[in-house]
Each structure stands twice: as C-alpha cells, then as structure tokens.
Amino acid sequence: MIIVLKPKATPESAERLLKRISDAGLQPLHMPGSERVVLGALGDERVLAELALDGDPDVESVKPILAPYKLVSRELHAHDTIVRIGGVAIGGSSLVVIAGPCAVETPAQMRASAMAARKGGATILRAGAYKPRTSPYGFSGHGPAGLSILREVGDELGMPVVTEVMDTAEVDLVAEHADALQIGARNMHNFALLRAVGRSGKPVLLKRGLSARIEEWLLAAEYLLASGNDQVVLCERGIRTFETATRNTLDLNAIPYIKQRTHLPVIVDPSHGTGIRELVTPMALAAVACGADGIMVEVHENPAAALSDGAQSLYPAQFETLMKALAPVAQAVGRKL
Ligand code: PEP
Ligand code: MN
Secondary structure (H helix, E strand, O other): OEEEEOOOOOHHHHHHHHHHHHHOOOEEEEEEOOOOEEEEEEOOHHHHHHHOHHHOOOEEEEEOOOOOOOOOEOOOOOOOOOEEEOOEEEOOOEOEEEEEOOEOOOHHHHHHHHHHHHHHOOOEEEOEOOOOOOOOOOOOOOOHHHHHHHHHHHHHHOOOEEEEOOOHHHHHHHHHHOOEEEEOHHHOOOHHHHHHHHHHOOOEEEEOOOOOOHHHHHHHHHHHHHOOOOOEEEEEOOEOOOOOOOOOEOOOOHHHHHHHHEOOOEEEOHHHHHOOHHHHHHHHHHHHHOOOOEEEEEEOOOHHHOOOOHHHOEOHHHHHHHHHHHHHHHHHOOOEO
16 A cells, blocks of 8 residues: 655654554555655555555545555655665666676686676676576586685675575575575575575675566565565566476566566576577667666576586677677667676
C-alpha cells in the first residue's frame, strides 16, 4: 500500500501513522519527498484494509502496490537505484563492464586474465571460487584458496571483485573477500541463500534462474530487499528454451521490461547467454542498445586451457575489440563508457 500524506501533514503525523502500521504487524516504509511525504505498508492485504488509513485526517490517498514485488517496484520507488560496488556506480549514466575468467584457476591465470580485463577497460573483476557444475566431476572451484587469490589480484590491480556464493554457510567467508556477492542462476530460487545474502549487507549480483520467469526473478530480488539490502543488480544470463543451437536464449526483452517496472539496475551476461565466443560481442552491443546498465563478460588469458567455460570465454584481443565496438553504441544511447 502506498500512503500519500496531505501537504500539511507534520513529521509527527507521519510518525503516528508509521506506528499504526507497525503495531498492526505490517512493515512500515518512510519515503519523504520534496513535496509530499509518502509512506508504505507491506504485509497482509486484509490487515491493510482493516487499518482504513484512507479515513485518517492526515492521509490524502491510499493506493495498492499492484506488482507482486513491492520493494523492487517503481510504484514504490520511482527513481533509479544506484548500486555501488567498491568505487564503481551501477545504474547511473555510466555503463559498467564486469569481466574476468569463469573460475579462479591459478594465481598466474587469474592475474593475466584480470590484466586483460583491465586493459580492455573493465572496472570490476569477476571469477568464481565456488563453481556450480552440472556434473559432480567438473572443476568446482578452489573455494577459500580461490577467494584469496581473487582478492589479492583485485587489490593489486585496484579492481573491486564479484564472486559467487552457493551456500548459506559460506556467505560470511565470501563476504569477507568480495566487494559484491553473486547469486548464480542455479540458486536464484534458493530462498535461504537469498535471505542470508540480503542480510550480509554486501551488494548483490542476482542472476536470472535457468527457467525463471521475469516475475519470479523480481520476487527473488524482493527477498533481498525484504532482508534489508537494496544494493541489488539484476543480471540477465539467458534462459532455457526449445532452442539448442546456443547454450541459452538471451532474453533481451527482459531489459526494457525490467527498466520500466523496477528501479534496480540490470546488466547482461552474453557469455552464459550464448555459450559461443563469436556471439558474445554482438549480443553485448545489443544489450547496451536496449538499455542495459552494463555487461558481464568472461575473459580468459588462454580460453583453450580454461577449466570451465572456455568455449564462451573471450581472448584478451577479442575483449579489446568488443570494448572498442561498444563505445559508439554507448554514445548512441546516451551512456558513458
Ligand atoms: C558464472 O557467472 O560463472 C555462472 C556460473 O553463471 P550462471 O549462474 O549464470 O550460470
Ligand atoms: Mn562461467
């Protein structure tokens, strides 16, 4: 419920109403604006109706939040949220480019891949220390040792780092090492993990689930915001369709749809979205053209020797070419690179 107060309403009347909302067991929200104070109340619709706030002398209007995702919706929060990862802002006028290898393999591999990412113009470094793998026999990452390598290389190159966390038991450890926590596609529906990562206070990169509808994805983001964390970046990474020519089908419809309905930044991962190195650059350009706030790309110093996702990882020179091609597209849509 969105509760707009009358222009004459005092801070005391706002406080009184907020108390009525919380006393009823609902979650109160306070959104003072330049002209009007707006309050929010989240929770059981029947309790909201019983409160009859529209009869209160300080209330001008009460309207329901129609979207099932409330905190994520633009209905409640009209302005774009800017998420800060290290010193990098996501969601403003600048595009963000996150790059790095799929996984942390060795200190030398991580350093060389990170240098390639930075040389091309990426400002945030990515790599997984915990890798969700379809097969239990695949390389599943170096865990804590991988986190240390990633942190060290990020510090050496002055780049904030984002890495995946797969388990509630590892949230604290990953949060100690990373500037942002990634929730991978396979864990988008892991509600205990969403809550734990929400409570960590770290910025979050929330990937879309393999078969998740946009609404389910935004409700997963709602879990993070409902746990007290509004520093959430959504990441479209392709979905399963009947098409098998590419690893996934990159759903670029989702970008303008999400930008219109939510205030959260949204980026695109064309590496997992296509699974094919040659398709990464064209889809990265398309992502920026349709309004994405940035891209996340896998770059490996030597993709042929990568322990995971080599076929979709760019060679350093290809990443430089991508970044050069991106500049005029960014300019055309009024974004800085
Ligand atoms: C990744 O970014 O390395 C990854 C595993 O991605 P996703 O969860 O989108 O498959
Ligand atoms: Mn990968």
